[in-house]
Amino acid sequence: MIAFEHVTTKGKGFRLQDVSFRLEDGYIMALAGENGAGKTTLLKHILETNISYQGRILIDGMDMKKERNACLERIALVSDGYRMPVNYTVQSVCDLYRGFYNNWNQEILEEFFRKMGVLGNEQIGNLSRGGYFRMQLALGLAHRADVFLMDEATSGMDPVFRRELWRFMRDITAEGADILLVTHILDEIRLKCDYRGILEEGRLVRWEEAGLE
């Protein structure tokens, strides 16, 4: 479960203003809006420590400010902005991250790699964008995350990858995970997501079930 309760950014410049929503387990929420409307900024409010805000962000009922590490145990990020050492191999990055998570499951990781055709000895810098996202999904699965934050994970991808990704997303939501997907693809929002939120200049102007016209 992920919930925003009256989240307003402190300080000047671009800010979120009184954003509130609640996404229960097992659902996919699409977050849409023009460029610069605050979609990625909203994800940054969840993950980064250098943004101060009023209100609360809850992950499975825990306050992100108070129990940050416990919350991060449950969150997986899929984004271009997620940095990994480019000269490390996929396997060595997995070794790096394994040490930090309590619920790490190596079998799930290896099975996912086998299914998706990810090679352990490939360098991170040589992975395609799709490969990089697969790698991040694998990390999320391996540490048993139940909140997936995806920042334009389906944009600019070929139809095969998108189909594969949507199947994956449905599988994990069936097991109780919830997904917050930042996207520009209207068909996906209308046909494949459960909820949609529209952001405009940092305000959540609409929050409703997707598919309603």
Add this chain to the structure above:
Amino acid sequence: MTGWQKVQEFDKKITKYEESRTSGFAGISIGCILANIFSFALMWVPFKEIFQEIGAFWAGFQGILLFLGVYWRMQWLFGLYGNGKWVSWKEYLKYVPVDWREYRRHRYQVLFRYAGKIFFWFAVSQMAFQVLSCMFTGTAVYFGGILYAAGMCLGFVLLPGMVCIWKWC
């Protein structure tokens, strides 16, 4: 598992990987020993002058390698190269459940351990070849060198290492 145990667990794996990926500090330590063997052999065995100069240059070259090794490890303390530029560990581990300060503390410990390893071998090899020098020259002058090398061991490695580990780790 506590945060500290997590970084220790991480250290075991990633350090092993780092060492296999590069020649590593073991290689540089051996380099120090070889440098000493070559330079002392060439300088003290009465060959032609040119060999003495080569010996000196070789030792200098190894000194530069040693410096680069320490510099490289210092860089690793704070981050890694990614996408053609230097990126801090803080950036890499931004979304990972670990206390950044705890991780930084661990980085210092790794640095001291490796820097210690280099200087230890450097100093030990210095001592060994000062002994050899004594044998070649047949004087007791170079016992001063042995004391000097022992002092390096104690002064540059053990004491500061202990102080730093006590203070930061």
